[in-house]
Amino acid sequence: MDERTGASGPQLPDFSGGGSGGASGSGGAPRLPDHSGGADGRGGEHGAAGGSGGPQGSGGGKGPLLAFLLGGVGCLVVVLAIVALVLSQTVFKATPEDPTSGEETGTTAEGPEETEPEETEPSEFVPTEEQTDEADGEVTVAEQPTVDCTIRDNVVETEQVEGAVRGGGLEFPVPEGWEVGQDWSGGSAYQVDQSFAHQAVENGWYTIASVAAVDFPEEEGGYPGAEDTARAIFQCGISRDEVQEIYDDPAELKNYRDEEFTVDGHPAWIVSADVQISELALFHTTDAWRLTVIVVDTPDGPAVFDGGAAVGHDQQVAGLESMIENLQVL
Numbered sequence: 001m002d003e004r005t006g007a008s009g010p011q012l013p014d015f016s017g018g019g020s021g022g023a024s025g026s027g028g029a030p031r032l033p034d035h036s037g038g039a040d041g042r043g044g045e046h047g048a049a050g051g052s053g054g055p056q057g058s059g060g061g062k063g064p065l066l067a068f069l070l071g072g073v074g075c076l077v078v079v080l081a082i083v084a085l086v087l088s089q090t091v092f093k094a095t096p097e098d099p100t101s102g103e104e105t106g107t108t109a110e111g112p113e114e115t116e117p118e119e120t121e122p123s124e125f126v127p128t129e130e131q132t133d134e135a136d137g138e139v140t141v142a143e144q145p146t147v148d149c150t151i152r153d154n155v156v157e158t159e160q161v162e163g164a165v166r167g168g169g170l171e172f173p174v175p176e177g178w179e180v181g182q183d184w185s186g187g188s189a190y191q192v193d194q195s196f197a198h199q200a201v202e203n204g205w206y207t208i209a210s211v212a213a214v215d216f217p218e219e220e221g222g223y224p225g226a227e228d229t230a231r232a233i234f235q236c237g238i239s240r241d242e243v244q245e246i247y248d249d250p251a252e253l254k255n256y257r258d259e260e261f262t263v264d265g266h267p268a269w270i271v272s273a274d275v276q277i278s279e280l281a282l283f284h285t286t287d288a289w290r291l292t293v294i295v296v297d298t299p300d301g302p303a304v305f306d307g308g309a310a311v312g313h314d315q316q317v318a319g320l321e322s323m324i325e326n327l328q329v330l
Contacts, residue, residue: 158330214302
């Protein structure tokens with residue numbers, strides 16, 4: 001209450017039972033509140049201003065309404081919380097595991113999409129049997145020698161004639177473009193009485209062909225026959241130190257041939273192949289060396305033709321074929 005304006009501020013109710021608003025009413029004994037809503041209206045004004053929250057007047061009706069509204073809001077919050085909890089356990093849970101929907105995730109995990117790559121993957125990496133057989137037919141890996149590859153001292157005993165190369169009881173004609181007279185015997189295993197023809201290829205390399213007598217030491221078991229001797233000389237020829245800088249180790253062979261043969265009516269054995277040149281070797285005119293070893297059982301003992309040609313040098317390859325075709329027993 002404002003003490004300076006006592007007439008205008010709220011006053012105690014008048015219980016004197018007197019008039020409706022006499023002069024003594026403002027400060028007399030208390031009275032019952034007026035429920036008529038008449039002209040005096042003091043009780044209504046006091047209820048609103050004092051905020052007593054009683055059932056009388058306009059202030060008394062706001063309490064239940066506010067409680068009802070707050071209760072409705074609380075129920076709505078509870079419902080929304082339950083919905084959010086349900087959603088959090090269904091839709092959103094799959095997101096960290098898989099950015100796709102739950103249906104797509106199920107298809108990927110359990111459907112045919114999972115097994116289909118397993119069925120097709122082997123065909124992408126594993127060659128078929130047909131491809132494997134074809135590759136095996138084209139390239140053969142050379143076997144390493146099972147002998148000592150003994151190099152014998154070469155002493156030429158057979159007299160040479162013009163236009164031919166002789167040695168060990170064999171002879172072949174000298175093709176055009178080939179030269180004779182050089183001794184290349186330092187790399188020939190199990191051969192004596194050996195004579196040569198040669199032709200340059202490139203980078204200081206030469207291809208050679210020779211005929212000689214076969215000489216297997218007794219300490220190695222002696223002469224093992226035409227077949228084993230031809231294989232041994234061929235294997236020693238492509239594994240010696242001098243040729244390791246141009247062939248792979250082990251060497252790869254194409255057009256491999258290992259079979260019985262006949263020379264001038266005499267039994268023989270031939271081993272022949274195109275030995276592939278390593279990618280590290282700096283050759284520009286050839287990618288393989290055609291090597292041929294033929295061991296012949298002559299009347300005077302075993303003899304051998306050991307020749308080669310650079311593939312791609314047509315004249316050289318033709319010369320090698322001419323030597324083989326015209327090889328004779330003396």
